[in-house]
Amino acid sequence: MKIKTARIEDIRKICELYAAQMKDLGETPPHNLESLIRKYWDKQIWFLFYDAHDFAFGMAYAVEQIVYSLGKVGYYIGGAFILPEWRGRGLYRQAMNQIESWAKDRGAVELFARIRDDNDHSIKSLLAFGWHKVKYGNYVKALQ
Numbered sequence: 001m002k003i004k005t006a007r008i009e010d011i012r013k014i015c016e017l018y019a020a021q022m023k024d025l026g027e028t029p030p031h032n033l034e035s036l037i038r039k040y041w042d043k044q045i046w047f048l049f050y051d052a053h054d055f056a057f058g059m060a061y062a063v064e065q066i067v068y069s070l071g072k073v074g075y076y077i078g079g080a081f082i083l084p085e086w087r088g089r090g091l092y093r094q095a096m097n098q099i100e101s102w103a104k105d106r107g108a109v110e111l112f113a114r115i116r117d118d119n120d121h122s123i124k125s126l127l128a129f130g131w132h133k134v135k136y137g138n139y140v141k142a143l144q
């Protein structure tokens with residue numbers, strides 16, 4: 001698999017995956033999903049995960065955060081999603097590894113995420129990838 005940072009031309013694909021994620025969670029995608037993503041395009045860096053045939057089967061986004069205690073930057077990682085039929089093959093682990101390298105290349109010292117307490121699979125995944133729970137559903141991974 002490979003990941004690519006998305007370009008504005010990829011916005012439809014992002015919306016499709018985002019809508020699939022919301023449906024997965026039992027939520028209804030808002031009618032203005034595309035305009036919301038466009039509005040925050042300069043703040044959120046979107047990643048699409050592709051297979052060998054250039055099919056995008058997953059996504060995540062990163063938002064730069066200041067780590068004041070260290071005087072450095074980190075990235076909040078959100079919207080992580082893999083289409084159901086692609087799960088359980090280690091692709092999330094590969095995608096997160098690549099996102100970590102991407103963040104380190106930009107001088108980031110930490111990654112952050114928020115996960116609902118009932119999202120067992122996701123929590124188990126992040127703990128297996130070396131993340132730690134901080135508090136209130138916040139998870140952190142220190143980048144060496």
Ligand SMILES: CC(C)(COP(=O)(O)OP(=O)(O)OC[C@H]1O[C@@H](n2cnc3c(N)ncnc32)[C@H](O)[C@@H]1OP(=O)(O)O)[C@@H](O)C(=O)NCCC(=O)NCCS
Pocket residue numbers: 021024078079080081082083086087088089090091092093094115119121122124125128129
């Ligand atoms: C979270 C998500 C991206 C994980 O995708 P995935 O393809 O299943 O992940 P992987 O196959 O890389 O597995 C990651 C870890 O999950 C666990 N895991 C994988 N398959 C599993 C299965 N069938 N049953 C239980 N745990 C499993 C393992 O701990 C694995 O870690 P490992 O690499 O040490 O074995 C996917 O389940 C998803 O899109 N969920 C809905 C959206 C979501 O919850 N996003 C995160 C919060 S924003």
